Amino acid sequence: MLLDLPKLRIFLxxxxxxxxxxxxxxxxxxQPTVSQQVQVLERGL
Known part of the structure:
Protein backbone atom coordinates (compact mmCIF):
# COMPACT_ATOMS: atom_id res chain seq x y z
CA MET A 1 0.00 0.00 0.00
CA LEU A 2 1.23 3.46 -0.85
CA LEU A 3 1.05 5.95 1.98
CA ASP A 4 -1.14 8.97 1.46
CA LEU A 5 1.15 11.91 2.26
CA PRO A 6 -1.57 14.30 3.49
CA LYS A 7 -2.83 11.64 5.92
CA LEU A 8 0.71 10.90 7.06
CA ARG A 9 1.26 14.63 7.62
CA ILE A 10 -1.85 14.73 9.82
CA PHE A 11 -0.69 11.66 11.75
CA LEU A 12 2.71 13.23 12.40
CA GLN A 31 -10.80 18.01 14.93
CA PRO A 32 -13.29 15.47 13.47
CA THR A 33 -11.48 15.72 10.12
CA VAL A 34 -8.15 14.97 11.78
CA SER A 35 -9.60 11.98 13.66
CA GLN A 36 -11.22 10.62 10.52
CA GLN A 37 -8.06 10.92 8.44
CA VAL A 38 -6.00 9.10 11.08
CA GLN A 39 -8.63 6.32 11.20
CA VAL A 40 -8.48 5.94 7.41
CA LEU A 41 -4.68 5.76 7.59
CA GLU A 42 -4.84 3.13 10.37
CA ARG A 43 -7.26 0.98 8.37
CA GLY A 44 -4.93 1.08 5.39
CA LEU A 45 -1.95 -0.26 7.34
Missing part, protein backbone atom coordinates in the same frame (compact mmCIF):
# COMPACT_ATOMS: atom_id res chain seq x y z
CA UNK A 13 1.07 16.46 13.56
CA UNK A 14 -1.03 14.50 16.07
CA UNK A 15 2.06 12.68 17.32
CA UNK A 16 3.99 15.94 17.73
CA UNK A 17 1.10 17.89 19.27
CA UNK A 18 0.06 15.12 21.64
CA UNK A 19 -3.63 15.59 20.90
CA UNK A 20 -6.04 15.58 18.00
CA UNK A 21 -7.44 18.97 18.98
CA UNK A 22 -4.07 20.70 19.13
CA UNK A 23 -2.98 19.09 15.85
CA UNK A 24 -6.20 20.26 14.19
CA UNK A 25 -5.57 23.81 15.38
CA UNK A 26 -1.98 23.73 14.09
CA UNK A 27 -3.08 22.35 10.71
CA UNK A 28 -6.07 24.65 10.35
CA UNK A 29 -8.47 21.70 10.21
CA UNK A 30 -11.48 20.63 12.24
Missing amino acids: AVARAGSFTRAAEELGLR
Whole structure:
Protein backbone atom coordinates (compact mmCIF):
# COMPACT_ATOMS: atom_id res chain seq x y z
CA MET A 1 0.00 0.00 0.00
CA LEU A 2 1.23 3.46 -0.85
CA LEU A 3 1.05 5.95 1.98
CA ASP A 4 -1.14 8.97 1.46
CA LEU A 5 1.15 11.91 2.26
CA PRO A 6 -1.57 14.30 3.49
CA LYS A 7 -2.83 11.64 5.92
CA LEU A 8 0.71 10.90 7.06
CA ARG A 9 1.26 14.63 7.62
CA ILE A 10 -1.85 14.73 9.82
CA PHE A 11 -0.69 11.66 11.75
CA LEU A 12 2.71 13.23 12.40
CA ALA A 13 1.07 16.46 13.56
CA VAL A 14 -1.03 14.50 16.07
CA ALA A 15 2.06 12.68 17.32
CA ARG A 16 3.99 15.94 17.73
CA ALA A 17 1.10 17.89 19.27
CA GLY A 18 0.06 15.12 21.64
CA SER A 19 -3.63 15.59 20.90
CA PHE A 20 -6.04 15.58 18.00
CA THR A 21 -7.44 18.97 18.98
CA ARG A 22 -4.07 20.70 19.13
CA ALA A 23 -2.98 19.09 15.85
CA ALA A 24 -6.20 20.26 14.19
CA GLU A 25 -5.57 23.81 15.38
CA GLU A 26 -1.98 23.73 14.09
CA LEU A 27 -3.08 22.35 10.71
CA GLY A 28 -6.07 24.65 10.35
CA LEU A 29 -8.47 21.70 10.21
CA ARG A 30 -11.48 20.63 12.24
CA GLN A 31 -10.80 18.01 14.93
CA PRO A 32 -13.29 15.47 13.47
CA THR A 33 -11.48 15.72 10.12
CA VAL A 34 -8.15 14.97 11.78
CA SER A 35 -9.60 11.98 13.66
CA GLN A 36 -11.22 10.62 10.52
CA GLN A 37 -8.06 10.92 8.44
CA VAL A 38 -6.00 9.10 11.08
CA GLN A 39 -8.63 6.32 11.20
CA VAL A 40 -8.48 5.94 7.41
CA LEU A 41 -4.68 5.76 7.59
CA GLU A 42 -4.84 3.13 10.37
CA ARG A 43 -7.26 0.98 8.37
CA GLY A 44 -4.93 1.08 5.39
CA LEU A 45 -1.95 -0.26 7.34
